[in-house]
Amino acid sequence: MTDLYKSCRLCPRNCGINRLNGKAGFCGETSELRVATAVIHRGEEPPLVGEGGSGTIFISGCNLGCSFCQNYQISQGKPGIGKTVSPEEFADICKALRDKGAENINIVTGSHAIPAIIEGFEAARKAGVQIPILWNSSAYEKPEAIELLKDYVDIYLPDLKTLDSKIAEKFFNAPDYPDAAVAAILKMIDSAGSVIIRHLILPGFLDSTRSVLRWFKENAKDRAMLSLMTQYTPIQDRKNEKPMPKRYLSREEYETVLYWLKEFDIEDGFCQELVTGSDWLPDFRRYNPFSSELSVPVWQPD
Numbered sequence: 001m002t003d004l005y006k007s008c009r010l011c012p013r014n015c016g017i018n019r020l021n022g023k024a025g026f027c028g029e030t031s032e033l034r035v036a037t038a039v040i041h042r043g044e045e046p047p048l049v050g051e052g053g054s055g056t057i058f059i060s061g062c063n064l065g066c067s068f069c070q071n072y073q074i075s076q077g078k079p080g081i082g083k084t085v086s087p088e089e090f091a092d093i094c095k096a097l098r099d100k101g102a103e104n105i106n107i108v109t110g111s112h113a114i115p116a117i118i119e120g121f122e123a124a125r126k127a128g129v130q131i132p133i134l135w136n137s138s139a140y141e142k143p144e145a146i147e148l149l150k151d152y153v154d155i156y157l158p159d160l161k162t163l164d165s166k167i168a169e170k171f172f173n174a175p176d177y178p179d180a181a182v183a184a185i186l187k188m189i190d191s192a193g194s195v196i197i198r199h200l201i202l203p204g205f206l207d208s209t210r211s212v213l214r215w216f217k218e219n220a221k222d223r224a225m226l227s228l229m230t231q232y233t234p235i236q237d238r239k240n241e242k243p244m245p246k247r248y249l250s251r252e253e254y255e256t257v258l259y260w261l262k263e264f265d266i267e268d269g270f271c272q273e274l275v276t277g278s279d280w281l282p283d284f285r286r287y288n289p290f291s292s293e294l295s296v297p298v299w300q301p302d
């Protein structure tokens with residue numbers, strides 16, 4: 001399967017470079033799998049957290065590169081924070097999470113590393129790790145890549161960031177994001193029993209949220225759940241010239257979206273309380289990147 005890295009077209013960026021030769025495409029990663037951190041996370045949707053928390057593994061690199069990414073230290077560095085792991089080391093991380101009580105293994109932003117992660121899943125299975133696997137991604141993925149995951153992933157947790165190609169171009173340099181994400185999400189819905197579609201409300205872009213709600217009602221309601229997120233946090237201290245919303249969501253915007261949920265008769269899912277502070281902003285240079293209420297560190301690069 002690592003042949004897929006040879007002329008890499010794993011995701012819609014279609015870079016066509018040979019990652020087996022140590023080259024990196026838009027995602028910033030070669031064929032080596034790098035992990036940035038692994039924690040027991042309590043900030044996911046309640047059924048994913050359960051009693052023991054979600055066993056979250058943050059993969060280094062990203063194929064989308066949102067201008068406002070709160071994980072930019074691991075997703076967009078050159079390279080971002082992280083350490084190369086073998087399939088067996090990946091399995092050890094999964095075991096460590098399970099042994100700390102994790103309810104599941106939650107792979108964050110692995111779209112650009114699917115072949116290597118599948119090797120890790122195989123090694124984890126051999127090592128006796130049997131808890132459910134979550135695939136937590138931007139949905140900037142190809143349906144054929146999702147097909148590769150179907151024997152491993154139990155629950156999909158894709159974003160649907162926007163259906164507006166102008167917004168996708170402005171903030172992720174990916175005008176094809178809406179079409180790609182919709183195709184990937186529909187494939188996930190066909191492949192798995194459980195799909196939770198996440199949408200982060202962008203301050204000042206409520207029309208985009210309304211389109212996502214309408215799409216959900218018309219295409220996914222009764223087959224997936226919706227999780228509305230309010231935690232957009234403007235990144236203050238990053239040397240970043242890219243455009244991004246510069247403020248938190250307002251109460252008025254939040255209440256407008258709650259009203260729309262009723263209008264579209266969307267009840268099955270989750271909606272965050274209004275977030276207006278930077279508590280959600282991780283710092284991956286710290287031993288615990290998140291606040292102590294949110295996470296317990298289990299594995300870190302040396």
Ligand code: SF4
Pocket residue numbers: 008009010011012013014015016017019024025026027028029062063111112113
């Ligand atoms: S996975 Fe990385 S190298 Fe491959 S097409 Fe996507 S961005 Fe390019």
